[in-house]
Amino acid sequence: xxxxxxxxxxxxxxxxxxxxxxxxxxxxxxxxxxxxxxxxxxxxxxxxxxxxxxxxxxxxxxxxxxxxxxxxxxxxxxxxxxxxxxxxxxxxxxxxxxxxxxxxxxxxxxxxxxxxxxxxxxxxxxxxxxxxxxxxxxxxxxxxxxxxxxx
Numbered sequence: 001x002x003x004x005x006x007x008x009x010x011x012x013x014x015x016x017x018x019x020x021x022x023x024x025x026x027x028x029x030x031x032x033x034x035x036x037x038x039x040x041x042x043x044x045x046x047x048x049x050x051x052x053x054x055x056x057x058x059x060x061x062x063x064x065x066x067x068x069x070x071x072x073x074x075x076x077x078x079x080x081x082x083x084x085x086x087x088x089x090x091x092x093x094x095x096x097x098x099x100x101x102x103x104x105x106x107x108x109x110x111x112x113x114x115x116x117x118x119x120x121x122x123x124x125x126x127x128x129x130x131x132x133x134x135x136x137x138x139x140x141x142x143x144x145x146x147x148x149x150x151x
Contacts, residue, residue: 008074014141015064019057022133027052030125060134063091078149080142088138092131100126 027049067087068074076084100122103109117124 004075011064011075011077011141011145012061014144015061015137016057018137018140019060019133020053022136023053023056023060023129024049026125026129026133027056030129056130056133059095059130060092060137063088063095063130063134064138066091077138077142078145080138085135085138088134089131092134093127096127096130097122 031045031049064077067084068076070087071084104111104122112118112123119127
């Protein structure tokens with residue numbers, strides 16, 4: 001039992017840390033160029049990007065837990081397959097679409113620059129972000145788990 005708890009804890013850490021760094025890079029590239037009204041100084045900008053990257057890391061871990069629930073297997077990343085990947089991609093799209101819709105159209109927290117390509121008024125880059133960074137984080141975690149299981 002302790003071994004499974006320890007493994008699950010490591011999986012959670014791998015997913016969160018890799019998600020955080022992947023989203024930090026993604027946010028760093030698209031936030032300044034694609035959102036209007038972001039004229040922060042460097043200190044505020046780094047804090048903002050760090051914060052949203054942590055939120056994205058938590059969301060991606062939540063997607064992992066949802067997939068665990070759907071497949072009734074908390075260790076699905078050990079044997080990650082295409083069905084898991086497609087499911088995580090779709091869940092990421094849905095979560096991102098809901099967040100963007102609420103933040104852009106209801107709360108009006110941010111708006112897009114005209115250069116941002118949109119689908120139904122939602123920015124393409126933020127729409128794809130959770131899905132792609134989540135898939136990469138899951139794949140990296142899967143590879144780490146395969147490496148340790150091989151040894």
